[in-house]
Amino acid sequence: MMKKAVIIDGNSLIYRAFFALPLLQTSKGEYTNGLYGFTTMLFKVIEEEKPDYIAVALDKGKKNFRHETFPEYKGHRPKMPVELIGQFKLLKEMLELMKINYFELDNYEADDIIGTFAQRAKEQGYYTLIVSGDRDVLQLVDQNVDVMLTKKGISQTIKYDEKSLEKEFGISSKMLIDVKALMGDTSDNIPGVKGVGEKTALKLIQTFGSLTEVYNNLDKAGGPKLRENLEKDKEMAFISQKLAKIKLDVPLDFEFNNLTLKDFDQGLLAFFRRVEFNSLIPKINILVDEQENDFEVKEGKLNIKELLGNEYGILWQGDILYIGSYDEFYKTTDFEKIKEILENEEVKKICFDYKNLLHKSKESGIEVKGVIFDTLLAAYLLEPDKSSYSIEDLAQNYLNFSLNSEDFERKASLLPIIYLEQRNRIEAMGGEFLLYQIEMPLSKVLCDMEREGIHVDKDYLEKLSKEFDEQLGILQEKIWSYSKEKFNINSPKQLGTVLFEELNLPPLKKTKTGYSTDVTVLEGLKEAHPIIDYLLQYRTLAKLKSTYADGLIALIKEDGKLHTTFNQTITATGRLSSTEPNLQNIPIRLEEGKKIRKAFIAPEGYTLLSFDYSQIELRILAHMSGDSNLIEGFLKGQDVHQRTASEVFGVPLAQVTEQQRRHAKAVNFGIVYGMSDFGLAQSLSIPRKEAKDYIERYFQRYQGVKRFIDSTISLCKEKGYVETLFNRRRYIHEINSSNFNRRSFAERAAINTPIQGTAADIIKKAMVDIYNSKPNAKMLLQVHDELVFLVENSKVNEVIPKIKEIMENTIKLAVPLTVDYKIGRNWMEME
Template sequence: MATDSTTQNTPMILVDGSSYLYRAFHAIPPLTTSEGQPTNAARGVISMIRSLIKTYPNSPIVVIFDAKGKTFRDDIYSDYKAQRPPMPDELRLQIEPIHRMIDAMGLPLVIIEGVEADDVIGTIAKQVGETGRDVIVSTGDKDMAQLVTDKVTLVNTMTDTVMDIQGVKDKFGIPPELIIDYLALMGDKVDNIPGVPGVGEKTALALLQGLGSLKDIYNRLDEIAALGFRGSKTMKQKMADNQEMAELSYVLATIKCDVELPFNALELQNKQIDKDALREWFTKLEFKTWLKDLDKAPSIDGPNDTASNLDGQATASKSDIEVQYDTLLDQASFTKWFEQIQQADLVAFDTETTSLNYMAAELVGLSFSTEVGKAAYVPLAHDYEDAPEQLDRDWVLEQLKPWLEDETAAKVGQHLKYDANVLNNYGIALRGIVYDTMLESYVFNSVSSRHDMGSLAEKFLDHKCVSFEDIAGKGAKQKTFNQIDLEQAAFYAAEDADITLRLHQAIWPQLEKTPELVSIFKDIECPLVPVLAKMEQTGALIDPELLHAQSSEIAAKLQELEIKAHEAAGESFNLSSPKQLQVILFEKLELPIIKKTPKGQPSTAEPILQELAENYELPRIIMEHRSLSKLKSTYTDKLPEMLQKTGRIHTSYHQAVTATGRLSSTDPNLQNIPIRTAEGRRIRQAFIAPEGYKLVAADYSQIELRIMAHLSQDQGLLDAFANNADVHRATAAEVFETTPEEVTTEQRRRAKAINFGLIYGMSAFGLAKQLGIARPEAQKYVQRYFERYPGVRTYMDNTRENAKEKGFVETIYGRRLYLPDIKAKNAMMRQAAERTAINAPMQGSAADIIKRAMIKMHHWLADTDLDVRMIMQVHDELIFEVAEKDLDAAQAKIVDIMQNSSKIDVPLLVEAGVGDNWDEAH
């Protein structure tokens, strides 16, 4: 049958129904009808298909499921998929309803005995693609990547990601045509494909990238050792011994693209919807909202549907928008709005509470927006005098819980991690976080503005929001949200939801212009939200008595230092008074004035005192006093006061603060506890493991130097890390022209200062100062370093030039770090920006790497039977509580995940320690 031009211009959509089935069943909490029929998988599958109909209104959508019984692969290999547990009864009962609803929706439903759904999809995709028509395969199955061509693309509806040829290369490191070889080498635990023993992801990639296909590898076995990956010298024998298994795995992993179809794939088309049949099933399964859709629209969720577009393409106008904000005080109005929420593709959502402390915050109300200018506020706990009667909080949360926990119900918010933590206090696990406007803005440009709602609304929408102070007041008399007049509170809350939706529609299209930034958002920042929320909810255990004792000791030490300072000054004075200190240092003791304040007074700022402390006693005493005083007020005094009702401290991690992508934390700030001082280490000793557990601290070793090796592609650095050499000793050998064995401790220390100093853009002058040597000698070290590592100098020079040209630098994964001062006329500002240009890609890449590891760790922790909790992240370190019985297995897995979550051109090394407290474990 010839296809007309209209049909030919629309892609054919092939839905991996079996993938949908299991993902929906496991993603959505158990749901049943009033008669006990399970419905979670049915709701999830049909919801995802409805979404596809909206996205591709003119395309045929073909749904393919596995048939019952064995396939040809079982005949080839009796253990194929043998370890898979039988289908749960709760899922089995939903298959027939799902099939019947798909059929009633007018979509071709394909099930062919003796082959898997993958094979049917592969065959249809091949036949249709060869005619020149685009094919989109909707699946979450990585094996399908082998089908990708210039005409066949994969779409994952649950993560909203698209994978074309380049996408496959980016994700796997190899093109689609080598995916089968990749699976054959590695094997597949899910399908029980054996693979080659001892070949993991890293080794498989090294073999394929170095030698080519599986066939090429077996033709070039003698060349494996020269590839230089770990284990390459013994890999030839392993490959030879397991050739039969590898070739069997290749056959098992190959999607069959020549299945005999009982129809012409080119003629597949959607049929007329059978509304009566759908009505019957929607009634039986109690899908009430979808029932109403049948009566009000010509097609279910078709092109005439008025719900918001999931991707927010229609940018909100910056001009005044007429708004309609509803306050929902009774069940009827709530139910009406909730129906709109359930049928919308994307809902802006926000909570109003009594506190910014998520552990103590009580829920006062909820707001929602489904389209620009329209929002609703559900008050739950306004308790001022004469407050109107409101809906029962427990009842509202009971109604909302399935939607809030539905992974397929897409939500957008502003800083949704906070809302997730608040809801967790009420037994609700917020899922379906697809967008977050704070993170969208941060990924778009981390330094262009603050990322709070007020700042973003003014920047992107030219709109000034009602501020919290406008309705609650300021200072000691500021009201909490439950005390605010409902009329004012309702507008404020509804506006939050409305503006969030508008911000998403304004920012997202700008992000989409740069695929790398979309990837940073979708693959790193957004998936990190539930990871951080879980860590925050878990918290960390501390020993308050140990901290009280340390506070007393520090107090005594501070008194001693104060007496010493008075003796050095020859008189008593207030060590905390800059004015008195100024007089003592620069008038009485006549110390050199290094820098003046804007008012012309000698500066006593910390960097100035640090410099003076190198040569003078009193500044040295002042610096020690300041350091200890800060430790006492920030940690030893304060940490015990931060204990929550859980008996733990619960920090807040911030994703949208630092310019480089690194996380920061507050209440308490975990990132600033010193590790090089005895006092700092004692504070870490107060972070303890519960009884029966140990703390495991896993730290990336020299990660920024390894990233420098990757970015610069300097052969000397690459070789040092590839050979697992002591890179500081190797650098010392190069710079001091000796052998690694003859490098002295002092030479290694100097080489370490050079390695790290150059990463931070340190000049020869700065290096001389740090090492306490003459500037010409330091200059000689730097010059020799660049002679030995010419790739580093080339990288630095190119980075500065590119930064000046583009105005930004990038991490390995494409995060952009803008440099507003890179062309500044002020030399100091410009040079500072140039130093940042060198260091930011390394700091930012290190941040991306540990975030990716945390996401993978989170998924592993959700699935493992081991008793492990991830409790803290500090710089390049992750800290875990691990049951003593699971220590060895958990430690090995933690290291494995951290080392293998990201791939760069040198090995990522993770060192893990164990102890009863953080200091012991580090």
Template sequence: MKNKLVLIDGNSIAYRAFFALPLLNNDKGVYTNAVLGFTTMLLKIIENESPTHMLVAFDAGKTTFRHNTYTEYKGGRQKTPSELSEQFPVIREVLDAFKIKRYEIKNYEADDIIGTVSQVASKEDWDVKIFSGDKDLLQLVSDQVHVALTRKGITDIDTYDPAFLNEKYGLTPDQIIDMKALMGDNSDNIPGVPGVGEKTALKLLKQFGTVEAVYESLDDVSGKKLKEKLEENHDKAMMSKELVTIYKETPLDLEIKDLAYSGYNVEPVSAIFKELGFKQLLTRIGGESNEVEEIDELKFDTLEEIEEHHLVSPSALIVEVMEENYHNAEIQGFSLVNEKGNFYIPTELAMSSESFKTFLEDSSKKKWVFDAKRAVVALGWKGIALKGITFDLVIASYLLNPSESTHDLSAISRREGFSIVSSDEAVYGKGAKRKLPEELELSDHLVRKSYAVYQLKETLEEQLRNNKQFELFQDLEMPLTLVLGEMETKGVSVDTRYLEKMGEELNKKLSTIEARIFELAEAEFNINSPKQLGEVLFDKLQLPVVKKTKTGYSTSADVLEKLESKHEVIPEILLYRQLGKLNSTYIEGLLKVIYSDTGKIHTRFNQALTQTGRLSSTDPNLQNIPIRLEEGRRIRRAFIPSSEKWVMFAADYSQIELRVLAHIAQDENLSEAFQNGEDIHTKTGMNVFGVSKGDVTSDMRRHAKAVNFGIVYGISDYGLSQSIGISRKEAGEFIDRYLESFPGVKRYMEDVVTQAKEDGFVSTLLQRRRYLPEINSRNFNQRSFAERTAMNTPIQGTAADIIKLAMVQMDTRLKEDNLKTRMLLQVHDELIFEAPEEEIETLKRIVPEVMEAAIKLDVPLKVDYEYGSTWYDAK
């Protein structure tokens, strides 16, 4: 069989992949879009080309031998985005996992390596295929060497052989060098002959053949101006030809036989795909099947009658709801697995059986479930109060694997080394094709789910105990999931008419702003079209161009904010966008999710999502209602009590993360400020600027506030400079002075990173973990991100744990005191209740009491509260 060599221009393909895909990062915060695009193309090449030999060539550095000829070579290039540069080491790791040879050599470019190797291979009568996005490589085309050039992104490819090259340009491969010499190359800062583009270069070469022949026959060149340009730039043209010529004698310390490729092993490739979060690619290579025990057949009984001996304790219970949104949804079926056997219970039988309902509501009958909140809410809508849940597989998996993005039963069981259950997607289908299967398939699927829960319970509990996380699981997250289930079922009442009226007002305001924009721009156009907006701002109004994209001018928010002082139309456009988003996302969006039968919004709280332990919410996301604009704050007026003569009561922690930092860091100055009830931002301003309390200006306090909260989130000098509008140097000095003023904080930041490098994770006060595999990475960017995460996760995570504790304890207290008050929402550090007016005095006493005592810190927790007829008035 004839040898086939595939050569890949690593830098070119990575660059193309980076700009072809949106900026992506995995759950560890590592950017992956270039890696994903590169790897996808790599797999396609392996599958389609079946190479016997492979090599990926990279540029070794910024300077090459060509700089000796022309110091400005590649001088006009913009600096590679850090988001791309930090992905090159990861791409190299992917190639190593694939066992594909990679190579770079000082003073030479990837093109030179490819040119040298392709020449050697073609002399030995091998077939060679080169993949790149650089037209310079077309000079290597021959009968044996074909060049695959990306046209758009990384999927649209033209493959050049001599015939196609001639058809496309009317040139031979050698003439590609001459074409580039004449027209130059802006991307490499190759001058060529100014004023000569591709069209003129092709015309000259078709007439004369080479650059040298053009100059030998200069009198025959038509056009006085062109002749003058050529004459004046002879030296540039000849130098350009030298620069664009690929060097085919590169001194390589490898031989062509070293490039042999016999394929990849699935195991190491799967490992890196899992680390990067490439789920689709993992499935594509069959990587999920490794070291997993498959259980093909599982016997079970489909019950026609429910008897007492079926309902023993403990039982693994599945309450199946196919829809993602389980509120008021149909239940597809039930399954039980216990010491008596494996049972499928059809929905009709289950819902009509008094003994089964009694079992579900019996708190003494222990149930082990998958996603307790989902089951509680689904049954709650049917009037059944599910009790007795002592184990939730989702919560256990989340605590043990917080960086995993998937906690479905199939993924959890495979992570634990055996396969008993297929994914829901495999059984029900996806998107428009999603449907309920035949009962035999459905019953088998549900019983397998219960069986998986039954088998995995002890294993995961043991892991939690080994991690010292069982108390976190049992005393916080398990009770919390039931509290959240109750909150979701209760929902929060909404004044529909108020929202509709606000929408009408916003539409009128948007029309007024639109007219103002047209007047200021002296043109009518689609404001929501980036293309049309860009043409008006940068072509018509001649505003300075801040950033360009592949499709034209960038009109993103950050670009417009930089232009805000340049023209009075810009603030109007920014306001138009803000109000437009408010209207579409929050006014119209909220109206769509009000349940007609309750008149309420029933948001879903995500308990097993964020790595810090923070709760989030969906359908709708009530944590993201923008409150910077008054119009945004007014949306909260739509949230009202569900009964007459009731009020909304809101309580939130004051500066909880800074108080947690004071406790964890054991910083005397920070702790003293909180213990004395001082304004922490004024105190920071005094320490950092070396002034007395009365001399702290509003600007000083604003800067101090930014660094106080910035430290919690691992802010950099660049980040601080952007947030408060000072130079990077000033921001760096400001952070240094802060750390000098609070030495305990500085010591904590150093110590927590050192400990994380030893342990591979950081923990909150309640032992919630966040794993940081990149903390010891050789890659600076990955390591820096992990170090910042190590500093801020214990603070943010502990703050999240505290408000969760407060929710569990508040729920208990409300029930113990037989209060009618209901806890409705949790938003960041705030709890929102609805309560009868007569219970307000009690709430003013017990809510701060419970929330401030949720956990014992060395500094006091402080809770502020407000109440009123709407959520807005409770702020």
């Protein structure tokens, strides 16, 4: 039986897949849609065709021998999308791990490599299957060569042999070269003959058999206009023939015996996990136990004790403590047995999730000491955009090792090895202070805050829930008054019918199931009908009732407190988030939202103290931009929004109107968040031209801010990331995207992240500094730029100046940090 050789047109397939599939990205920001499509096709070919030999052909450079004949060859092609460029590197890495050879040659195209491969296979007596999305390779079809051509992206294929090709085109494969010589090719910038399309070119070659015979019989070749064009472009036709013909003799150095399918490299599994091709992992024939054995041999030479000294990985799972180095291991549920080890600061420990470890140890009456590294926090600092982190991920990322999720012993013993790699990367990005002086100490602070909790007035919440119920009932009746009959306001389908069919409001957006009634649609219809205001009020109130009034009641513990969980590894900017309950999203600008805060109370004999950084993000902008006007305003203690209004509108400070100040405030905060003129216009309900004028005048007066914004975006495009003052790094993956909307969003994130991230770093550092100062106050909550404390009544006057001083001096900027404080029996009524 004839042996089968498969040659795959790598450039063609990855290009077609890139444009056919959605723009996929990994959590690290690597684009993978073209690679994913190529890989699915590759597996399909391997499974269905079962080739004896296989290889991939790639283009190497932009210039090749055809440019010597026609310098404008492929001259009109657009630049490769930036989202695709990096996928070729990934493709080569994957092929090497699959042990599949790829060929690329200077001065030649992938088609020439394919033609030469097929010619060599024919000389060896082999059958060749060419897999491509480019019809040019059809000229290679003969009795030993078939072409599998992809259609509709790469989802469908059609296979051509000599018979099917001649049936479709009415000519032999070799004649296709002359068809292209006549019709040209706009994508390759092959000129051809003016006015000759595929249909005419095919008819001419079917009639005369070749390009030469067309010109030998020019007097018989169609009407006068066609003959005139043929004669005029004769030189171009023969140049085009030369350009279209695929070479069969390029200097390609290979032996077919080296192109057999081999067992994939074990690193392929780690690669697929890295690029998040989880659906393709089952295609890889690798046994985990084999991989583990290989890992034992490869890593067993490491003497962890020599590298790290007396350091151990430590991990909690349920009620079991796992502790070990690579060559030693111990697990126990009796913590007292190893209490001495855990509390010994000389025994250095590397953990995963330091805050959780602190919680677990405190529950057993143990004070863990000697923890020098948290691999979870390090992973977050190195890759802040990931949606989740696990030890399995870390083992894949840093050790190329596939870890069983239930293998807790191995997890614990791998932590010291993961630590080595992470430590080097943290040092390379200058993140030591951030990890060791802010994030890890903060875990201790947050642990104590979570354990302390905050008192909540359950009776008040129950009354508030009833009050919200009554208000919802009134709003419901008002909404129903505009409809033909009562309907379920919470049903998008029923609401859509009322709004867009009964009331004939313009449907701004549709979904697969019908009309969209989301908040953006309702906001866009605010001026169109009175029902819209009532609907927005209803939704806000319904959320407050379910999420907070009723939701908080369900979360109150036996001690009468709420114990929220603070998350350190969620937001890309470094801000803390909280869950059960989420305290960051209480809408305090609304009167009803403020009422939720009234439920958070101080017990008898105690007072709540709230400290809030004043305009911290604008102060950071002043420092980072070095803008003299902005800095001067803060140094003089002026109302920064009033001063901005004075600068932008060209009026004395004393004559700034309230509306001018409000507009200036929107511009100030809009600049921090990279707001466009469109966004500002929406925010202030003013014409876009007026908003654009505000922003232009702002930048004329605050040129340092404009330079900061431009240089930040420029550096981000160059490096791919932005940083805070504390070297917290965020990768902005789409900053060079060819898609305008994605690029614009990325630019806004690049402007805002250094500012918002620095604000997050400052308040975190302040929390650590306050905690270390051991004030007579218990830190209870952190919400954005605000800290809430519980203080004995008799200690209030002592605590206020101490905490205020620490917060205002936790970092020195070009402008002073100022902190406002309030005192009260509950979180709402504070003075």
